[in-house]
Amino acid sequence: MMLVVLPWMALAVPILSLPLGFPWNETVVYRLNLLGLDLPVYLEGLAWGFTWPLRIGVTISAALLFYLTTQHTALIAMLFKFRLPFRFIYMVAATLQLIPLMVDEVRSIYQAQLARGLRTDVSIVKKLWNFLLLVVPLTLSSLGKVQTRAIALESRGFSAQVPKTVLYDIRFKTVDYLFFTCMAAVTLYLGYLYVTAGYSPFVRLRFLLAG
Amino acid sequence: MVLEAMQDILMHPIVVEGFSYSYPSKPNVLNDLSFRVERGEALGIIGPNGAGKSTLCKALNGLVPHFYGGRVKGRIYVVGMDTLKHTVAELSTKVGLVFQEPETQLSGLALTVEDEISFGLSMLGYPKETIQERTWQALEKVGLQGLEKRSPFELSGGQQQRLAIATVLAMRPEVLVLDEPAAQLDPLGKTQVFNVLKELLRDGATIVVAEHEIEELATFTDHLILLDGGRIVSEGVSRDVFKQVERLKSAGVDPPSVTELAYLVEKVCGLNRDHYPITVDEALSFFLELLEDGGRV
Numbered sequence: 001m002m003l004v005v006l007p008w009m010a011l012a013v014p015i016l017s018l019p020l021g022f023p024w025n026e027t028v029v030y031r032l033n034l035l036g037l038d039l040p041v042y043l044e045g046l047a048w049g050f051t052w053p054l055r056i057g058v059t060i061s062a063a064l065l066f067y068l069t070t071q072h073t074a075l076i077a078m079l080f081k082f083r084l085p086f087r088f089i090y091m092v093a094a095t096l097q098l099i100p101l102m103v104d105e106v107r108s109i110y111q112a113q114l115a116r117g118l119r120t121d122v123s124i125v126k127k128l129w130n131f132l133l134l135v136v137p138l139t140l141s142s143l144g145k146v147q148t149r150a151i152a153l154e155s156r157g158f159s160a161q162v163p164k165t166v167l168y169d170i171r172f173k174t175v176d177y178l179f180f181t182c183m184a185a186v187t188l189y190l191g192y193l194y195v196t197a198g199y200s201p202f203v204r205l206r207f208l209l210a211g
Numbered sequence: 212m213v214l215e216a217m218q219d220i221l222m223h224p225i226v227v228e229g230f231s232y233s234y235p236s237k238p239n240v241l242n243d244l245s246f247r248v249e250r251g252e253a254l255g256i257i258g259p260n261g262a263g264k265s266t267l268c269k270a271l272n273g274l275v276p277h278f279y280g281g282r283v284k285g286r287i288y289v290v291g292m293d294t295l296k297h298t299v300a301e302l303s304t305k306v307g308l309v310f311q312e313p314e315t316q317l318s319g320l321a322l323t324v325e326d327e328i329s330f331g332l333s334m335l336g337y338p339k340e341t342i343q344e345r346t347w348q349a350l351e352k353v354g355l356q357g358l359e360k361r362s363p364f365e366l367s368g369g370q371q372q373r374l375a376i377a378t379v380l381a382m383r384p385e386v387l388v389l390d391e392p393a394a395q396l397d398p399l400g401k402t403q404v405f406n407v408l409k410e411l412l413r414d415g416a417t418i419v420v421a422e423h424e425i426e427e428l429a430t431f432t433d434h435l436i437l438l439d440g441g442r443i444v445s446e447g448v449s450r451d452v453f454k455q456v457e458r459l460k461s462a463g464v465d466p467p468s469v470t471e472l473a474y475l476v477e478k479v480c481g482l483n484r485d486h487y488p489i490t491v492d493e494a495l496s497f498f499l500e501l502l503e504d505g506g507r508v
Binding site: 072090093098148155 | 269272274278298299300301303304307308310312314315316317318319320321322326329330331332333334335336337338339342364378379382
């Protein structure tokens with residue numbers, strides 16, 4: 001997680017806090033003397049620079065948590081219940097299944113490249129090139145596999161314009177309803193706070209560090 | 212004349228008439244193919260790589276031309292249905308196609324073996340009870356009982372191919388078409404797959420197999436088609452096709468070792484027998500006979 005959030009912070013803080021013309025930058029906190037220029041560092045930009053990446057981190061964590069703790073069958077059954085188009089459901093389900101396979105394949109491509117003389121004791125730039133040498137074979141082989149899988153699916157009646165029989169079943173329990181209502185309530189409350197207490201730069205231009 | 216042709220089409224599970232096909236990017240992959248498959252028989256398709264075996268298999272279930280586009284001449288009738296006039300989904304209940312790659316042809320949607328087998332039926336919207344019943348039957352037919360709850364990706368190659376066959380069997384097709392099913396399998400896997408096919412034949416299935424495993428094909432096919440450059444170079448009863456050792460070799464296909472041996476023995480010793488052995492058992496009796504005759508012409 002730090003791997004995702006910190007680089008973004010490193011990027012966001014300088015960009016947002018310096019006088020690059022962002023409309024919400026008002027309070028000057030510090031003045032930097034850089035390259036002979038007198039640059040003001042704004043509080044708002046600084047604050048935003050820290051909070052935005054953190055929010056992104058929270059979103060990603062939530063998504064990962066969901067993915068890792070949900071039973072696949074339950075997830076697919078839920079998608080069917082929501083009556084999403086079948087092709088979409090297939091996309092989600094196939095991704096769940098096929099990512100581990102891709103990981104295995106990257107491993108074997110890596111071994112194959114090592115056997116062909118791939119060097120790992122090299123500079124960062126060369127390491128980026130090495131990355132390409134792993135990704136390109138993976139992409140090409142995946143494209144080939146996609147075609148085979150597509151014709152296999154077609155041969156099993158994938159495109160038949162009939163309602164598909166749902167293999168997994170799921171029922172909403174009382175706990176689920178309770179959870180949904182709580183979640184909705186909390187969201188509404190937070191939304192209210194957000195708008196009225198002015199954490200958004202679109203409602204009030206002046207906002208606190210906690211925003 | 213028309214009535215006879217129609218009867219022909221209705222009585223044979225597969226009727227190919229003057230079929231030619233060109234992919235959008237590759238012309239003349241199949242040239243003027245004509246043959247019939249009888250009910251309950253096993254047809255083997257042999258030929259060098261690039262001869263069009265895969266394309267022919269895909270033409271039998273409608274993928275060619277519906278999925279690939281391209282130009283078609285002639286017709287293929289599967290259980291009386293013209294493949295040009297029916298979708299692949301419609302044909303999937305008549306023709307089941309099993310591909311070479313054991314893992315890649317799995318749907319990727321099913322989390323267990325039994326769900327994978329039910330996949331085709333659920334795509335076609337069959338009711339749950341039918342699906343469960345047929346899934347169980349297909350599972351037994353291919354010998355994968357006990358593995359229903361496993362993930363399809365945890366199986367060995369031979370097991371995955373048998374799973375693919377089960378998936379297709381669940382849809383109760385009239386014809387089973389297999390495109391090099393043993394190509395990517397280890398010897399054990401190959402044996403397992405061919406045993407399943409022989410079992411199915413005993414139950415009266417109609418099977419078309421494109422393969423390189425000549426020795427195996429010799430043990431169970433009734434008819435053979437030798438394909439080269441998209442044309443039928445030789446066809447007929449398996450035994451007769453295998454006998455044409457020279458023609459097979461010039462097309463880049465090796466006949467069964469025992470057949471080739473018998474052929475060479477004849478050439479060298481100047482013997483003249485009217486039949487060659489095509490399996491090891493036949494070879495045993497053939498050569499014992501020869502030895503008994505003392506090698507006399």
